[in-house]
Amino acid sequence: MLEMFHYDFIIRALVAGLAIGVVCPALGVFLVLRRYSFMADTLAHISLAGVALGLWLGAASAFLPLLTLLVALLGALVVDRLRVRQKLSPEALLALVMSGGLALAVIFFGLARGSALDITSYLFGSLLTVGPGELRLILAVAGGVLVLLTLFYKEFYFICFDEESARVAGLPVDRLNLLFMFMVALTVAASLRVVGTLLVGALMVIPVLSALLVAGSFRQVVLISVGLGMLATLLGLTASYQGGLAAGGCIVLTALFFFGTIAGAKTLLSLGRRFHRRPSGQ
Amino acid sequence: METVLELRNVCFAYHTQAVLEDVSLAMRTGDFLALIGPNGSGKTTLVKLLLGLLKPLRGKVFLFGTEIGKFRDWHRVGYVPQKPGLENNFPATVAEVVAAGRFGRVGPGRRLRRADWQAVEAALEVVELSHLRHRPVVQLSGGQQQRVFIARALAGEPELLILDEPQVGLDEYAQDNFYRLLKYLNREQKMTLLMVSHDTGVVGRWVNRVACLNRTLICHGTPGEILLPDNLTRLYGTGVRAVAHRH
Numbered sequence: 001m002l003e004m005f006h007y008d009f010i011i012r013a014l015v016a017g018l019a020i021g022v023v024c025p026a027l028g029v030f031l032v033l034r035r036y037s038f039m040a041d042t043l044a045h046i047s048l049a050g051v052a053l054g055l056w057l058g059a060a061s062a063f064l065p066l067l068t069l070l071v072a073l074l075g076a077l078v079v080d081r082l083r084v085r086q087k088l089s090p091e092a093l094l095a096l097v098m099s100g101g102l103a104l105a106v107i108f109f110g111l112a113r114g115s116a117l118d119i120t121s122y123l124f125g126s127l128l129t130v131g132p133g134e135l136r137l138i139l140a141v142a143g144g145v146l147v148l149l150t151l152f153y154k155e156f157y158f159i160c161f162d163e164e165s166a167r168v169a170g171l172p173v174d175r176l177n178l179l180f181m182f183m184v185a186l187t188v189a190a191s192l193r194v195v196g197t198l199l200v201g202a203l204m205v206i207p208v209l210s211a212l213l214v215a216g217s218f219r220q221v222v223l224i225s226v227g228l229g230m231l232a233t234l235l236g237l238t239a240s241y242q243g244g245l246a247a248g249g250c251i252v253l254t255a256l257f258f259f260g261t262i263a264g265a266k267t268l269l270s271l272g273r274r275f276h277r278r279p280s281g282q
Numbered sequence: 283m284e285t286v287l288e289l290r291n292v293c294f295a296y297h298t299q300a301v302l303e304d305v306s307l308a309m310r311t312g313d314f315l316a317l318i319g320p321n322g323s324g325k326t327t328l329v330k331l332l333l334g335l336l337k338p339l340r341g342k343v344f345l346f347g348t349e350i351g352k353f354r355d356w357h358r359v360g361y362v363p364q365k366p367g368l369e370n371n372f373p374a375t376v377a378e379v380v381a382a383g384r385f386g387r388v389g390p391g392r393r394l395r396r397a398d399w400q401a402v403e404a405a406l407e408v409v410e411l412s413h414l415r416h417r418p419v420v421q422l423s424g425g426q427q428q429r430v431f432i433a434r435a436l437a438g439e440p441e442l443l444i445l446d447e448p449q450v451g452l453d454e455y456a457q458d459n460f461y462r463l464l465k466y467l468n469r470e471q472k473m474t475l476l477m478v479s480h481d482t483g484v485v486g487r488w489v490n491r492v493a494c495l496n497r498t499l500i501c502h503g504t505p506g507e508i509l510l511p512d513n514l515t516r517l518y519g520t521g522v523r524a525v526a527h528r529h
Contacts, residue, residue, distance in 0.1 A: 033372060151391045158382045161372055165363060168333045169386030169438070170356035176390070216418055217375040 004241045012135050013127045013247065014237060019142035020194045020203065021233030021251070023187050025211075025225035026149055028204030030160045030180065032212070038094040039079070039181075041201035043188040046075030046101035048197045050189070051122050052108030065137050069189045075101060076185035080178050125196030125248030127237065134193060141190040145183045156180060157218060195248035203229065206255040213262050228258050283310040285347060286442050286474045287332060292341035294327055301327045303498045304341070309491075311441075314468040314475045316485040316505075319495035320518050325478045328495065329446050332476070333361060345442070357387040360435030362428075362445040376422070376430050377415040380405055383437030405436040409463060425456030432463065443467065445477045461488045482514060 004010045024040075031039050050071025054064040079097050082088060088096070109119060121129065130138070149156070155176050158166040167173045191200045211224035236251030243250075287309045294302040302324045309315055319325050330336040331343055334350050343350040346358060360383070383405065384398040394402075406412045409429040414422065419430055428448055435443055445464075449457050465488055467473045479485050485492065486505035493502035494513060501513055 154382075154385055154388075154394070155390050157378075158385050161374060161379070161382065162363065164335065165361055165382070165434075166385070167335060168356060168359065168361045169382075170354065171385065171390060212373060215373055217416070218373055218378050221373050 004238070009128055009130075010237075010241065012130050012132065014234070016130045016135050016138045016194055017127055017233040017237050017247070017251065018230055019138055020187070020191045021229040022226050023142045023145050023149075024191060024200070024203040025207040025229035026222060027145070027180075027184050027187055028208045029211075029218075029222050029225050030156050031184065032205055032208045033160050035090045036094070037205045038091070038098070038201065039184055040188050040204040042079065042094045042098040042101065043072055043075055043185045044192065044197040044200045045098050045105060047072040047185075047189040047192055048122060049075075049101050049104035049108060051119075051192070052105045052112060055112035056108045062133060065134060065189075065193075068192065069141075069186060072185035072189035073182055076181040077178070080181045083177075084174065121196075122192050123197050124246055125192070125194055125199060127194050127240075127247035130193055138190045138194070141186045145187055148179065148183055152176060152179070161218075195251055199248045199252045202252040203232075203255065206252065206259055207232065210255070210259040210262050213259075213266055228255065232258060283312065285310055285344070286313070287346075287476070288344040289328070289331070290342045290344070292328075292331060292338045292343060294324070294331060294336065294339050301497065302331075302338075305495070305499050306341075307493055307499060307502065309442075309474060309476060311474055312468070312472060313491055314464070314489045315477070315491040315493060315502075316489040317476060317478045317493050317495055318480065318482055318485065320480070323496040325495055326446060329444055329476075329478055332444060333359070357438050358441045360438055360440030360443040362431045362435050362443065362448050364447055364450060371420050374419055375416050376406070376411055376419055376433075377402065379419050379430050380415075380433045380437050383434040387438055401439060402433075402437045405433040408436055408467075409433045423456070425452050425460065428452060428456075428460060429463065436467070440473070442474045442476070445475070447478050447480065449479065449481060457484065464488065482509060482518075 005014075028040070031037055047068050050068040051064065053071060054067040057067075059067050075097065079093065082093055082097065086093070120126075155166070155171055158169070158171065159173055159176060163173060188200050191203070194200075195203050207225045207228035208221065210228055211221045215221040215224050232255035233251050236254040237247055239245065239254065240247040240250040285308055287307075289305050289307045292302055292305045293300070305324075305328065317325055317328065327336065331338055332345070332350075334343075334353065334356075337351075345353045346355065348355075380402050381394060381398075384394055384401060388394055388398060403412065406415055409432055411426065411429055411433060414426065419427055422430065432443075432445075432448075449460060452460060461484070464475055464477065468475050468490075475489075477485070477489070486509045489505060491502065492505050492508040494500040494508060494516075500516055501508055
């Protein structure tokens, strides 16, 4: 199994996967607890529109990831403005913007018909074909997002828990919300080639849902989510290499397996406790 | 004594619906004021105006002598809302929740230092929850949760504490303990308190001032002056309610 690490493309895939496997769940904690679990999917569909726009405009492949990032940032700005101005519920807001992003993507892909680029690598991810340039971009985004997250961790936590009190405490809540949305947009756009448009949301949400089953504090939720995200990436990528399967799918299925195992173990434990508490003779 | 907060002829409306009309009220250092009124009387709106979360349509709001638009010393104000975040089973421990009370003082991008953690610990001691500091807040009783949110406000070492219907959902015993704590903060720690309440029966025993609000300020003064049957009828329309319950 270790011979897989002799290949450069595997090392690149592993580094890119681990970077995304850390950042996605770390951001996902705040999204899930604010009931914005579909934010990543929404921004992924907008990013896909960015990819399609790039194809239509004939952008050189080196600029395509940058264009995708820019469109994702624009999408995050739209989401934030709608959230602040229209006071829509999270579900309604995300459904609205997601449909818009997908509609644009379909139109741009239609206009760009005949392009040599394989759309499926953006829809389903293509981790094993990540090039050195893309890896640098992924590492720059992941590093930048992690630095910002560490710097403003306590503010994001406070806003996530009680936005109104965070405002009363004098924190610049609107600016921090916009910054957070930009961080999610950048991460999603950088993750497209790793797990794909359709699965990036899963990597942000599933490790967090698993962590919430066992964690006893907010800090533990963050640490366990990141740990599970990294482990799912590592094991998923190994399974993908061994079985010749799609990497994105393997990573997400591994994360789901963790969730199922933790949820199952928790149910068994609580059943066991209930059984032991029963008075004898019943 | 310093004027801690002041509303001068404040009006507010949601769209075309007037919620507050010409409200003027002032509190001085050491006051413990209960703001009472029926549902929809504008109590929570008034609190949001005082916290800068809403802007008055007309009139002015002052905190510690500064017009609220220019007020920056938010660490001087503590706020206890009605148990936020808990409906989502938010996975925070008591210490994590209370520590948030220091964030305004510390400022964005900076970490809590030893002095901040000492303030958190002191706040937990005041509300007698030090032994539960590592317990998830959602596992506590209603009364304990309310004390956690008071501790969060106290951790910021405020001079003015604003509480929005803090006694909702507490049983009689927990309410009694809760009011004792507020009285201690007012008397021993010289804190100024404004508490929104719909509980006219009990507040009179604990506060030293009462203000009655129903879109406009109907009356304010000491509990002995204000909590009289005539005033309460003007405020709550007891006669109207009696008719409504006749059948």
